[in-house]
Amino acid sequence: MDEHEWLTERFEEHRTRLRAVAYRMLGSVSEADDAVQDAWLRISRADASGVENLGGWLTTVVARVCLNVLRSRDRRREEPLDVRMPEPIVGRESGDDPEDAAVLADSVGLALLVVLETLTPAERLAFVLHDMFAVPFEEIAPMVERSPAAARQLASRARRRVRGQAPVPDADLTRQRVVVDAFFAAARDGDFDALVAVLHPEVVLRSDGGAGSRHTVVVTGARAVAGQAVTFGRLYPFVRPALVNGAAGVVVAAHGRPLSVMGFTVTGGRIVAVDVLSDADRLRRLDLAVLDG
Template sequence: MDEREFLAGRFEAHRTHLRAVAYRMLGSLAEADDAVQEAWLKLSRADVGDVENLGGWLTTVVGRVCLDMLRTRGARREEPLEARLPDPVVSPAAGVDPEQEALVADSVGLALLVVLQSLGPAERLAFVLHDMFGVPFEEIAPIVGRSPAAARQLASRARRRVQGAAPVPDPDLTRQREVVDAFLAAARDGDFDALVAVLHPDVVLRTDRGAVPGGRAELRGVRDVSGQMATFHRAASSYATRPALINGAAGVVALADGRPTSVLSFTIANGVIAAIDILADPERLARLDVTVLDG
């Protein structure tokens, strides 16, 4: 085995972890793969003979790559990232594929990723690397061009925003599924009272139909969300639904002629629905592999 093959083998041992870091930073599975590939290119050109902790070195490299990608997005003045739902990780209702476990560990649901998208790039990096992956602030500081104390403050500010905006989901998947099934039954039956009963008073509904006028919308509060009963009823009556895990939580994929028309992610907190995230962007759904639901 030559040196490059040896280095590639060491890199592959860290790929799953690096992809998880990039997914939390970017909210895009494709861009996460691009960031990981860029990390490999940097590794292949670097002299890492004296690096004792290759995993830590690669984590900071991926963090820096993701930070640059986020800053480039802002420089292009694209549509605000918080308006776009992150990519969902779809798994069979029976359980998450082992290769996906790192992506959705620590309750990294769509609701949390939406909040992360609202953070500034440096805040997001400090929070993700430190709070989610335990990277010391001394290693985060040079990535963001700040002192360790300033990096700590970035993470602290991000933490306060996350804790105030991202509901903590119930851990019991069986109970989650019961609540989701109750929601779907209420929608199919057009039972307004039953629908309201499973919604948190401050429930948020986010819908992403893609880059079309009015394609991205957000409603807050049980009154406005329950006001979509006609839409819920029409969708539940018109499409086949398959139970799935969306980022490790109970969710649903709606299908027409075997193709996905929408992915519904639910955040269940204290036995009721705190957030509903609906991805209905045809272009992104076309790339979704629903054969995983056959397992």
Template sequence: MNERDLLAARFEEHRAHLKAVAYRMLGSLSEAEDAVQEAWLRLSRSDTSEVANLGGWLTTVVGRVCLDMLRSRTSRRETPLEHGLPDPVVSRADGVDPEQEALVADSVGLALLVVLQSLSPAERLAFVLHDMFGVPFEDIAPIVGRTPTAARKLASRARGRVRGAVPEPDPDPRRQRAVVEAFLAASRGGDFDALVAVLHPDVVVRVEGGAAGPGVVKVIRGAAEAARQALIYAQRAGSVYPALVNGAAGLVSTRDGRPFSVLSFTVSDGKIVAVDVLADPERLSALDLTVLDAS
């Protein structure tokens, strides 16, 4: 094995971790892959003989690449994911694929990724690298062009916004699944009162695609309105399959044999507090929905 092959092998040891960093930063699976590939290209062109911690070095490289990508989105005003839902990671209901584990570890649900999208690029980087991956502020500071103290403040501001906007999900997957199954039974049975009972009074439902159109997110607030919309949705959807969406209980539906929607639920204290629904046919076609093949 030559030197380049050895370097490639060492890089592959870190690939899953690097993609997890990029996914949290970008909310896009394809862009996360692009960021990881760019990190490999930079590694292959660099002299890393003096690098003691290759994983840490690569993490900061991916962070810098992602920061550039986020800033480029803003400068070009090409921001499909700033207003749309992040890409969901869909797995079979009986377990997350080992290759997906790093992507959805630490309860990185769609509700959290939606909030991360509302942060500035620098805030997002400081929060993701420090709070999620333990990167020291001394290493984050050069990436954002700030002092370590300023980088710490960026993460603190981001932490405050995340803490106030994302409910703590129920950690027990069985309790999550029971609540989602109750939601499904009530919606398919046309039971409005049962739907309201399983929804938090202040539930927030975000729907991308469908009647709202591609790239547009419709936001529904409150249990009564969410229940009404769920009854309409149940009439339009065909077959519905249990799934894990970003590691939490979710649903995948089809109509006429084609993917119709992916639903991600945030369950807290026995109630559904948030639902994120991706119903854009083009985006659905790009997802790995092997859950349907196994059904």
């Protein structure tokens, strides 16, 4: 086996982990796959014979590619969006896709990814690599052109933001589904009190309909979100249960055409976050196999 064949095999062994790193960095499956492929093109032209920690080296290359993507994304934005929904991973409730399960290991909920979107590229890299993949700050520092102590501070700032804004969902998927079903039943019936009862007092509804869309909004508080949710009642016949980033959610589709993906974060038996993607262009790029069943 020559060196290129050896490196190809080792890269494939690490591909799932590298996709997981890239998805957390970029919040997009398609961009994560592009980043991993870009990394491979760079790696395949490099000399890996002297690399002692191949897994760490591969992770570093992918992380650098993702950092460049994030910085480019920031430069292209003329003005910050009120909310930018990451690209959700949508699957059947059976959870029978092992590839998705591997990418979503460690409960990468939609609410967490939304918060990661608010971080600077350097903060996001430091937090993702250190807190999610245990990469030492000594290895992170050169990527962000900072000292290890400064890289530690980047991760610390990101961690405080995440802890304050990204609630951890209940582990029981069945219980999550009961709560989400109760939400839609109350919306269908126009039962405002039942809606308020199933929502956390400080619930946040984030909806991304695309730049300039009237559907791009952030609503906070149980009564305000319940008021918005009553309008969801007319969507009840088109709601299809799905796993959205490993948690109970729905795809709203009419005549086979997706209208929105809704992710729910259920904590302590109540909904603390509702994240909605209704941008038609981005919905068309999603793998919505749940609609085939």
